[in-house]
Amino acid sequence: MRLQDKVAVITGAGSGMGKQIALLYAKEGAKVTVSDINVDAANATVEEIKSNGGNAIAVIANVAKEEDIQNLIDATIQTFGTLDILVNNAGIMDNFEPAGDIQDDNWDRIFAINTTSVMRATRKALPIFLEKESGVIINVASAGGLQGARAGAAYTASKHAVVGFTKNTGYMYAQKGIRCNAIAPGGVETNIGASMTNVNAFGMGRVQPGLGVNPRIGKPEEVANVALFLASEESSFVNGTVITADAGWTAF
Secondary structure (H helix, E strand, O other), rough: OOOOOOOOEEEOOOOOHHHHHHHHHHOOOOOEEEEEOOOHHHHHHHHHHHHHHOOEEEOOOOOOOOHHHHHHHHHHHHHHHHHHHHHHHOOOOOOOHHHHHHOHHHHHHHHHHHHHHHHHHHHHHHHHHHHOOOOOEEEEEOOHHOOOOOOOHHHHHHHHHHHHHHHHHHHOHHOOOOEEEEEEEEOOOOOOHHHOOOOOOHHHHHHHHHHHOOOOOOOOHHHHHHHHHHHHHHHHHOOOOOEEEEOOHHHH
């Protein structure tokens, strides 16, 4: 029980990597707030946790909205009394648009969900962590946040920003008992592809060589295991960095 009596908030936990992180954290003893924009998916994750003897609540949140982030953390504190682990997992893809084809509303939406939400949730959690002099923040970045040929310009920029934010936050609060790390998954079996609506032919053609060297698609459970390591005391000396989980994709 590596997370016994810890309290964790996980965004985008109704499916995919977020759901598997929530299930694993609960199995390891954590009390979990399952956050998702999809109420049915969030409730299903909570029910699965409870059926396995775990403790969880569902809090519906559109992470692009500041008020939803505020409510997410406040509801967690009201229910469980504290917060120990924040996992910023919620994210969406772009349509592989290159810079010349980006529309402002798409850029703003991708950054609001992938990047600004990470900042806002972190900002909300930090006073709690600083008072306790302990806390863990885990941001789900992407292989696209390390390379240039894994997605379109907006998604790539948003995830590069998450990597930079992670490193800065980890360094800034390193002497305050707070750790902040990121996971950069490669291709994983999730439903994030559903956020793509009209794939850009030119952009897809340009990233195809990068996509073609992917050794294999990962399982959400494999990423959840990395998230467990980063949340536990086993990673006490790991801070301000990115763990790549991609079967060697970015090694090419």
